[in-house]
Amino acid sequence: MTDAVREITYRDAVREAIREALLADPRVFLMGEDVGRYGGCYAVTKGLLDEFGPERIRDTPLSESAFVGAGIGAALGGMRPIVEIMTVNFSLLALDQIVNNAATIRHMSGGQFAVPLVIRMATGAGRQLAAQHSHSLEGWYAHIPGLKIVTPATLEDARFMLAAALADPNPVLIFEHVMLYNRSGVLSADAGPVDISSARVQRPGNHVTLVTYGGTLFKALDAAAELAKEGVEAEVIDLRVLRPLDAETVLSSVRKTRRAVIVDEGWRSGSLSAEISARIMEGAFWDLDAPVERVCSAEVPIPYPHHLEEAALPQPAAIVAAAKATLAR
């Protein structure tokens, strides 16, 4: 399967990326909870233990702080570790390692030591996993200098962002939205490589800019399709990288459409969506024809019941309504 296009799931794309990295560089290894024998809690790493063995596919104890710390040490020692954390909620146990160590060592050592660490983790809601497994905290990490935060939403990014992250000499956190793993689609044989520095216009339009990333990209695209039926051409921007933000792509779009709706599964207070809104104010104020709108999750711990979970999350109908509000329609 090297030629033409092929049907692939997001999960398979991530697995292929890991496999490719393991094959390409002996310094690369994967560790995390249940990544080996169980095949990963989202079945991303299924089969890798058999192929690469326990030295390179390492099941860890249930201690995020310990195995993230071990990953930092390995990176300092010249390895290229991929650390998987089951979900962003659990990464809080490793917050000290990530924020106080991984993000700071290059700076505190005066550039003598780099931490070429990649941490993958699942994020987001939609699978009825309740509040302790469903939050979208990538915006918090995007606050931290010294980290690079990427959010692959498309199959192409799922397949190729890992290589770019491993090539980066500094810590990169990859956030994979849980609702994307089962998404399938076609990936052309000549896809990739991709950068981890720029946002991408996923759908061009002239009337309003929908800025989003990760799991809500497809909700925004659905909303754009809905808006198109009413003659509203929405431009959909996939941020792809939350830190450093590619503000210029957002600003040039907003300068064209004069209206922006930010769609973020994170909460709105003190959030990434607030940051993007502020960047638009700073960079495109005189081009705005309407206040920036935001569609974010309800400010509650994500509920367990399906209908409440759905109600708490950004949905296409709300995005359509927000877009229309910017158009005074």
Add this chain to the structure above:
Amino acid sequence: MPSLGADMEAGTLVEWLKRPGDRVKRGDIVAVVETQKGAIEVDIFEEGVIERWLVEPGTTVPVGTPLALIAGAEPATVASAAEVPATVMPSPAPAAPPSVSPLLEPRTEVGRPRVSPAARRLAAERGIALDRLTGSGPEGAILYADVERAAAGTALRHAAPKRLDLAEMRRAIAAAMARSKREIPHYYLSTTIELTPCLVWLETTNATRPPAQRLLLAALLLKAVARALGEAPEFNGFFTAEGFQPGTAIHIGTAIAIRGGGLIAPAIRNADKLALDELMAQLRDLVSRARSGALRSSELSDPTITVTNLGERSVETVFGVIYPPQVALVGFGMPVERPWTAGGQVVARRVISATLAADHRASDGHRGALFLADIDRRLQSPEKL
């Protein structure tokens, strides 16, 4: 939809210049309508707050159709180029107090329109005055598209020769004049008026004035007609199905030739009450706006008589055709030097022919003669005009 002439049956609303919630006062321009006479700005006679629009831009409606509801101190009334009784209607619920959104009220009181940053910048780039714009955004905010529309409208109004559709105007004149000759039993009177006192007075008065402030003979003629009409009400007003209706004020339609053909006669309103300088200023303004196609509805809707002044490089005498439903037209020819007798001597004097075309249904020749003679008498004492 104001009637901008007896021949006008319908007009097309081109643009609203005020929006619901805006406070308006007498004289404000609220809309632009397209008529056979070109794009006409509709000014308003009511004071109050526009409650809602009743007609959307682009719609053609018959004369007399209410265009907007205005809530004011009085019970809500319907916007029109009022003072034309047929177009002023009481609201369906006269007792109801005006309902104004609490969101809108403070904004109009503060008098600071909401303008989006993009609209503000575009307005600055295109030189559009924001206070004249109608906002289509939330709470009346002026948006980019509003400025774009206004810029397009301004461009159209600036491109006046295109705005004035001369073929349309010709059709309108044809309809009105045919009706006049069909319905109005005209009679004609003529007299010759010595201009020496006027010319001497003008020369003295203008000697110390800069050119822009100098008075023209036309102003004296108009003022003399206006004052004489005060004594001759049967020449000032309209002849309708109910018979002759004297005008409640003296609004003199001033015939202005349009370059390239065509004719329009907007009113100098309350001409009898204007000082000569004011009248002159209004005449200048009217001529320039008539030629650029930026007349106001009230100026077209309510002339109570027409004066046509052929001026220099013309002919001696004009016998006019009355513009229905008016009942009289006063015509002045070209001032000429002619032999004149004064004190038993034949002397050379500047004189002007003054004619009256009048509707015999409303007046008789004797009254017409007195009216023309009164104009003559007043022109012999220009300092009293």
